[in-house]
Amino acid sequence: MSPAKQASGGWTNPLRDPQDRRLPRIAGPCGMVLFGVTGDLSRKKVMPAIYDLANRGLLPPGFSLVGFARRDWADQDFAQIVHDAVKANARTEFREEVWEQLSEGLRFVPGNFDDDEAFDTLRRTVEELDQQRGTDGNHAFYLAIPPAFFGDVVGQLREHGLADSGTDAWRRVVVEKPFGHDLESAQALNQVLDDVFPPGSIFRIDHYLGKETVQNILAMRFANTLFEPIWNANYVDHVQITMAEDVGIGGRAGYYDGIGAARDVIQNHLLQLLALVAMEEPTAFDAEALRIEKQKVLSSVVLPSRLDLATARGQYAPGWSGGVQVPGFLDEEGIDPHSTTESYAAVKLNIENRRWAGVPFYLRTGKRLGRRVTEVAIVFKRAPHLPFSPLSTEELTSNALVIRVQPDEGMTLRFGSKVPGTQMEIRDVNMDFAYGGSFTETSPEAYERLILDMLLGDPPLFPRHQEVELSWRILDPVLDFWARQDEEGRTPPEPYPSGSWGPASADEMLARDGRAWRRP
Template identity: 65%
Template structure:
């Protein structure tokens, strides 16, 4: 009976609870989703398990329809079998037959190419049918889990078939996966293409890093605690390091990765977005408009530090020991052009021309086949201006550091000096360690769960706008152009922390990269 009520009237809300209480789970209203590229790795490993987990947690409407679109000649049963295997392999929550059957009833597959008029007309008829059968009320999100080369065909067909146009009291939204262009020029053209079909407020650009709990905790850390605000500026911060390191190689992605590289794949979106969250001013509130406005101010003030020959570094991994295993080099990876200059390691120095951050370098780095898998933000503080301790008593102490661990082992570390027990005045570094898994009993939702639900709820706070995307490319383009004109990347052995040129970037000023 509850399912029928939800299907007819949307999700049930306890009238005794305050609807403004942000601690309550947010439940999507009547709606459905179409996934283009549903047979790809992203949909199989991330999207389909996330949709099941949302349903399992009661956050989707009871009649939620899920439609896959692709070239395979599948019927409903074939599609259900495919989704079930993906869910059983990748779901975060317990598999429950009753939840699965309710979700599977709304699953359908439409066969066709991205330029197939008849197939999109069939899709339009299917969605109209599901609106009546499943109570989706004409509200549809279109997930473009396809390479950007196909965006034009899909957007054109959505417009031609009338699928992009919502009726009265209805909505249509498009969710777009990265990469958002290849440079600023192509990003602008891509934005113009998408905005010619969907209004900007209906476009949700997925950056899955922004869906991680620890990334969102940057806002809580900064703006819920008076403890940090007075020292979050150039008076106290010496420099900031933002790292996303992977211990894996290209594997089967060599063909996709060649011509893109580490900077385009990670720095342009993930790391520059992390920089914006770390450096932004306090928003008036956490509405999408206010958050995006503050991030845009930071991005407009950010630029690469010259000379790029000394303030950037890039590399390609060679064979070496990755832990206890010997890893082959990039040029030995199947499908990778041995003459390619595409980097697997990228580092750059950025500066923010604002009162808060003037003079503080932001060092961004990412790479494959590095020492370990880790993503972190480290604020390294200046030394105290006066040290009254005896000479030699601080030989084991470094600079104070606040580290936000994004993954794995999500949490935060504060490093500071403390007296060593004993009769002598000896100061040594100690760590204060906060771990999400130890502090909270609740398990953090997977990033795609949060972002898919936000798109259905029209909550755009964690989605970059077209202006943010273009400004990010504006920051990165001069570096990419410089690299394109200046030879090959340096080499670094697998299992190390990158090329020597990256170490020289920081050692020029007496600094060094953290070794997480």
């Protein structure tokens, strides 16, 4: 093995210090097999990300991409699909010389997931690429398919020797959320994967963990002395974590009905954000240290005893969104008119540890809300004493630090300041940090970062099965509570007008605690 080749699959310059961050890490010889090439995820995210990585010089010259699907395509047909996806969705400019090099490694294998002959062909294709493209036996299998088919595919990979890496090579599997639909199914899914691949070779993608602003939570907390002394129950009143979308379900009725907002977003994205915000400082910025601290936090999360007072759910009703009149959830094509699937979900959580005892975390997500925004708001306690007249501070609210994950990536610090004039009048002002205004580099797409990390074998941003199961342990009681309400015909999902900020029950949930949701 070349001294420049790392065990993880990346390449470094043997003449430079490995800690030198001026040069990027580049994936070593490798290829990827993509299942589900006809889906939106592959066309809009995975294929463009691969091109963008190649365009940035972060993939090896011999990188190969094999598509597998139930289509009667030749290699050139698949190449055209990738070409169109890249032209439509790539972040970086299209360069013909980059495309020509990438397209030389494109192959297509037609077949079904239960087709032994097709997987034999896939094995031969992979072996040929090792010889022709120098991929050295290093291959990742990206399952951009429904979880119901994971068992079929990984079973075929094992049966046909595709999961066996040999001594000096690696084989990895990549799976997308949802990681099950409850704790029991998540455990079954984890067992299916663990039976074929070792834990270090299983990469569960949560694309939110690849966003620059999510990673900046760790940088902001642990690279500065400014925040950590007040990052606790002595100073923090509560935390709000919001993922709001201004769109409806679109053409995803087949996936969304029966899944709902809580399973789709809270179980993964929002609980991962909670873990990053609430975790203790890790001993190092590596996969194991981060995982230990996140698991500690998730293990400490408890639900309030009265779920009827600590949860809310709703369905968007007809209304106006973005200046356009839109249908309600139950009027969307493909949705059962009697569906009880929620398009909005909110939950109050407590963290029973010394740092956060008594500080509620409010999580909410929904479709057809006022605007598209994802943010984490740390709202601080009011000053214990204000030596001003009540009229001077009647427009003063609580200090807050708001981490904007999307779309306007950055942070805002809200605090009180005197209004110019002869009177002592104090109002809220904002101090703002925006990625676009502070850095010349553009942020890569989350999938670029995550796919490259996977090819490098660098797993800090990928949740392990323990985190997935802990998240389901938190959410399952809420889902069971809602299911019992549906069976008993009590408290169905509450309608809320499209373009609003959700059902009244969600506002009442915070009002009972003397608080209110932010209106981003």
